[in-house]
Amino acid sequence: MFRTTMQSGIFKVFLVVITGIVNHPLLFPKDNATLPATDEHLLEKMREHEENLRIQQLQLEQLMTNVESQEEEPRTDIEAWDFWSALSMAIFLLIEIWRQDFQDGNGQEQGKEEDDLHCLGNSWQGVSLPNKTMLAIFYDQYIRGATHDAARTREFVEGFADDLLEALRSVCNRDADMEVEDSVCVGSMYENWRVNKPLVCDLIVPFAPPEPYQFKCQPWVTEQSIFPGYGTIQVYGPDDEAAGCVCGKTKLGEDMLCLLHSQDTKRNVDGELDLLCSKNSNYLSTNRVMKWFQTSVTKAWSKISHKYEFDLTFSHLNAPGALRVKFKSGKVISFNITPVVQYEDSDLYLISHFPNTPEIQAESSNVHWILSFAVYERRFLKEMAKYLPENSCHLSCLQIMTFLYSKQCHISGPSGLTTYHLKTVLLHLLLSRPSSDWSVVMLEERLRDMFKSLEKCLLEKKLNHFMVGNAKLPNFVNLPESFHLAEPLNLFRSFVLNRDLYQKTMTMFYEMLKNARVLINEYSVHIPATGGNKSSL
Incomplete structure (x- = not known):
C-alpha cells in the first residue's frame, strides 16, 4: 500500500511537470497563435503560469507531508523519490532559465508589422535639417517669392x-x-x-x-x-x-x-x-x-x-x-x-x-x-495669431513641410498622407506648446517638433481630427456642442484597414526626411558654409 502511494505521488510529480511544460506560453503557443502584442501582456501571462505552478508545487509538498506521516518507506523507494524530485526541479529550472533568456534576447518576437515599425522608427536617426541660417534664406528666397x-x-x-x-x-x-x-x-x-x-x-x-x-x-x-x-x-x-x-x-x-x-x-x-x-x-x-x-x-x-x-x-x-x-x-x-x-x-x-x-x-x-470644418479652422488660426509673437513661425513651419511633401510626391508618387494631415499636426501643436515657443527664431525647433509629432502619429496609426472630440478646443471656435463632445475621429483610420497604403506612406515619409536638406539647398541661394550646427530631427 505504501509503495502504491509513493508511485501515485511520483506520477503526480510527472503530471505537474508535463503540464507545466505543455502549458507554458513560450514553448507550445499553438493554442495562442499570436503572442501578446506588448511586453506587459507577455509578462502578465508568464506570471499567471508561474502562480499556477507554485500552487501545484504546494499541493505536492502537502502530499509529501501526508506520506511521511505514515510508516517509513524502504530505502530504494526514498532514493527513487529523491531522483525524480531532483529531475523535476531541474526541469523547472531549465524552463525558468529559458524564459529569462527569452526575455533578454530575441525571443520577444512581434508580428511582422511591429518589426517593420521598429525598423522604420529608427531609420530617421541621423537625418538632419538645415540650420537656422539656411532655413531663413530658403524661406525668404523661395516661400516668399512663390506667394x-x-x-x-x-x-x-x-x-x-x-x-x-x-x-x-x-x-x-x-x-x-x-x-x-x-x-x-x-x-x-x-x-x-x-x-x-x-x-x-x-x-x-x-x-x-x-x-x-x-x-x-x-x-x-x-x-x-x-x-x-x-x-x-x-x-x-x-x-x-x-x-x-x-x-x-x-x-x-x-x-x-x-x-x-x-x-x-x-x-x-x-x-x-x-x-x-x-x-x-x-x-x-x-x-x-x-x-x-x-x-x-x-x-x-x-x-x-x-x-x-x-x-x-x-x-x-x-x-x-x-x-x-x-x-x-x-x-x-x-x-x-x-x-x-x-x-x-x-x-x-x-x-x-x-x-x-x-x-x-x-x-x-x-x-x-x-x-x-474649414470655416472653424480658419477662425482658429486667425484668433490664435493674436496670442502668438509678432512674425510667429507657425505658418512658416507648415509652408516648409508642405513644400517638402509636394516635392516628395513628385518623386515617389502620392500616398495616404495629405496636406490636411500636415495642417492638423500644426493645429494640435499650437494648443500643446506655449505661445512664446513660436517666435520666429524658433523656426528650426518647431519644424523639428512637427516632423516628430507626425512620425509619432504615423507609427501609432492615429491622428485625431482637430475639431471633433477635442476637449482642449478654445471657446472662441464656437463649434456645435455635439461635435465638441463627440468621440475623437481618427484621420489615419485608413492605415489600420489598408496595410499596403500604410507601408507606402511610411516609406514616402522617411524618404521626405532624407531628402529635406537636399531639396531646401537646391531651392535656396547658395552661401558658403557658416559652420552652424545641424539640427537633427
Missing part, C-alpha cells in the same frame, strides 16, 4: 466669383430651383500658408431648396460609423415628411419644376426629369448635385462671358467647380468653387467633393457628403 502675388490672385477670384454667382442666380427659377448663397473663402490661400503653384483659391457656395422645402443633415462623426466624417442630406417637404418627387402629388405650373429636379426645362424621351436625389431615395446625390452645378455655371458664364477678355474652362470634370481662367497673355488662374449644404445654424458644411483630392469621394457612396 508674393497671392493677394492679387485672391482679389481677382473673389470679384469674379461674385459676378459668376450672380449670373447663376439669374438663370435659375427662383420659385422652383435651388437658392444659391454668397461664397465663403476657405483653405490654404485664405489661411496664408499656400506654397505650391498654381496658387489655387478655394471657395464654397451654400445652396438651399426653395420654401417650403428643407434639407435635413445627418452627420456621422464616430469611429463606429460606416462612413466616419461623412453625413447624409435628406429632402423634406412642407409636412416635415421625407419628400420624394412631388410632381405627382401637387399640380405645378407648366413651366415650374419640382425642387428635386434640375433646372433643365426639357423633358427626356421618357417624359421624366433628372433628379438631384439618388435614384429611388430622398437623399441628395453628390454626383447629381455636381452635374447640376456644372450645368448652372456653364449657363451663367455664357451670360456674362462678353464682359471679360479671357476664357473660362473646367480644370477637370470630377469636381463641381474646378475652374481655370486663361488670359490672352497666357497667364492662368485656377480656383475651386464647390456647392455645400449648411448644417443647421452653424459654420459647419457638408461638401459634395474635395476638389484637390477627388479620390476621397470615391471611397464613399454618392449620398455621403464630407464634413467640412
Whole structure:
C-alpha cells in the first residue's frame, strides 16, 4: 500500500511537470497563435503560469507531508523519490532559465508589422535639417517669392466669383430651383500658408431648396460609423415628411419644376426629369448635385462671358467647380468653387467633393457628403495669431513641410498622407506648446517638433481630427456642442484597414526626411558654409 502511494505521488510529480511544460506560453503557443502584442501582456501571462505552478508545487509538498506521516518507506523507494524530485526541479529550472533568456534576447518576437515599425522608427536617426541660417534664406528666397502675388490672385477670384454667382442666380427659377448663397473663402490661400503653384483659391457656395422645402443633415462623426466624417442630406417637404418627387402629388405650373429636379426645362424621351436625389431615395446625390452645378455655371458664364477678355474652362470634370481662367497673355488662374449644404445654424458644411483630392469621394457612396470644418479652422488660426509673437513661425513651419511633401510626391508618387494631415499636426501643436515657443527664431525647433509629432502619429496609426472630440478646443471656435463632445475621429483610420497604403506612406515619409536638406539647398541661394550646427530631427 505504501509503495502504491509513493508511485501515485511520483506520477503526480510527472503530471505537474508535463503540464507545466505543455502549458507554458513560450514553448507550445499553438493554442495562442499570436503572442501578446506588448511586453506587459507577455509578462502578465508568464506570471499567471508561474502562480499556477507554485500552487501545484504546494499541493505536492502537502502530499509529501501526508506520506511521511505514515510508516517509513524502504530505502530504494526514498532514493527513487529523491531522483525524480531532483529531475523535476531541474526541469523547472531549465524552463525558468529559458524564459529569462527569452526575455533578454530575441525571443520577444512581434508580428511582422511591429518589426517593420521598429525598423522604420529608427531609420530617421541621423537625418538632419538645415540650420537656422539656411532655413531663413530658403524661406525668404523661395516661400516668399512663390506667394508674393497671392493677394492679387485672391482679389481677382473673389470679384469674379461674385459676378459668376450672380449670373447663376439669374438663370435659375427662383420659385422652383435651388437658392444659391454668397461664397465663403476657405483653405490654404485664405489661411496664408499656400506654397505650391498654381496658387489655387478655394471657395464654397451654400445652396438651399426653395420654401417650403428643407434639407435635413445627418452627420456621422464616430469611429463606429460606416462612413466616419461623412453625413447624409435628406429632402423634406412642407409636412416635415421625407419628400420624394412631388410632381405627382401637387399640380405645378407648366413651366415650374419640382425642387428635386434640375433646372433643365426639357423633358427626356421618357417624359421624366433628372433628379438631384439618388435614384429611388430622398437623399441628395453628390454626383447629381455636381452635374447640376456644372450645368448652372456653364449657363451663367455664357451670360456674362462678353464682359471679360479671357476664357473660362473646367480644370477637370470630377469636381463641381474646378475652374481655370486663361488670359490672352497666357497667364492662368485656377480656383475651386464647390456647392455645400449648411448644417443647421452653424459654420459647419457638408461638401459634395474635395476638389484637390477627388479620390476621397470615391471611397464613399454618392449620398455621403464630407464634413467640412474649414470655416472653424480658419477662425482658429486667425484668433490664435493674436496670442502668438509678432512674425510667429507657425505658418512658416507648415509652408516648409508642405513644400517638402509636394516635392516628395513628385518623386515617389502620392500616398495616404495629405496636406490636411500636415495642417492638423500644426493645429494640435499650437494648443500643446506655449505661445512664446513660436517666435520666429524658433523656426528650426518647431519644424523639428512637427516632423516628430507626425512620425509619432504615423507609427501609432492615429491622428485625431482637430475639431471633433477635442476637449482642449478654445471657446472662441464656437463649434456645435455635439461635435465638441463627440468621440475623437481618427484621420489615419485608413492605415489600420489598408496595410499596403500604410507601408507606402511610411516609406514616402522617411524618404521626405532624407531628402529635406537636399531639396531646401537646391531651392535656396547658395552661401558658403557658416559652420552652424545641424539640427537633427
